[in-house]
Amino acid sequence: MKVTEKTKISELIKHSPETIEVIASVNSHFNKLRNPILRKLLASRVTLKEAAKIGKCELSVLIEKLKPLGFEFEIDMYEDSSNEKINEVIPNQIFDSLDVRPILNQGQDPFQMIMSKVNILPLGKTLEIISPFQPIPLIRILEQKNHTCICNEKEGIFSLFITKNSNEGLENNVLEKKIINKIDSFDEFQNKISTFEKENKLERLDVRGLEMPLPMVTILEKLEYMPKEFALFVHHFQIPQFLLPELEKRNFFMDYFIVEEKEIHLLIYN
Incomplete structure (x- = not known):
């Protein structure tokens, strides 16, 4: 299997189930892959390059660990360009910012507040969400609504940049059927x-x-x-x-x- 930096972790696991233990052995940050529920939530969303960031290790370390499993890597090992991508978004598109850490610390769910912020966000503008963890379920919901999500992590704090691409289907009820x-x-x-x-x-x-x-x-x-x-x-x-x-x-x-x-x-x- 040929692998690039954009290959999803779920694809690696599907090709070789041993991937789970190999990546988990790199450091404690990857232990969540051993949890089947967290694995389902994360693996289908996270690329190899993003996994290296989450695990606070060099991409080259993951590559060397995975090579014995028979993967063929086609990866440019130059400096990560994700920050450049974020810098392109920040100057002229950031419209609002919401730090959900105080809300979470009070034991509350910030979902409705986030969706309300997205509802009033002008088209083409970006909302920044600051969180203590990568909000995978939120990203999945927003991407289903065709909005662009870019997530960056620095010193354990995650910044999710949500760019609004459409006004369609933005009601707080994100379910297709009544459950x-x-x-x-x-x-x-x-x-x-x-x-x-x-x-x-x-x-x-x-x-x-x-x-x-x-x-x-x-x-x-x-x-x-x-x-x-x-x-x-x-x-x-x-x-x-x-x-x-x-x-x-x-x-x-x-x-x-x-x-x-x-x-x-x-x-x-x-």
Whole structure:
């Protein structure tokens, strides 16, 4: 297989599953590849060149590690040009900036605020999102709307530059079909839970003490191994907006009941 700096990690893994352990062995930053859920979220999005940045290592190190697996590399090892690409965007196109770190530190989901910012962004202008991690689910949603996303990392802080290319389909509801249902009655919600519980087909999970993005990752990991006819009852601190497109893709539905502020009960099933 011929490999360039733009080859996705998922393509390398598909060609040779040993790629997972080879890359993970480079340093601890790549350990997330061993997690099947994180791997699915990251590998299809991240290129070999981007992986080197995320892992804080030279691209040449990854290449040398991967060569024994039989890959043929066609890569120009000159200086990384991604910063030049970002510098082209910043001077005349940056319209607004949003630092989501304080929002995340308060245990809140910045999704609606980000989408509202994108909604009012003029065509051709760029919104900068500052985050403590690479917001892969957000990037996936925005790229599906045909917007341009460039992500840069410096000293553990990620800057995502979103350039608006279209006004079409920018409503906050990013789902193609209705998979989420609000239940206002506690008794009705409990009855739905009981339906699965009586048949011993209910699993439970509490993600209230986890930092972002671990709640979503933990839920997806649980669903990955849950039998098809089972349901997952989740104690959450919010309605997980980033999770919804991932549930839709996996053909899951979600009912929710708001107990009080920062306490939401979710029931996920297919």
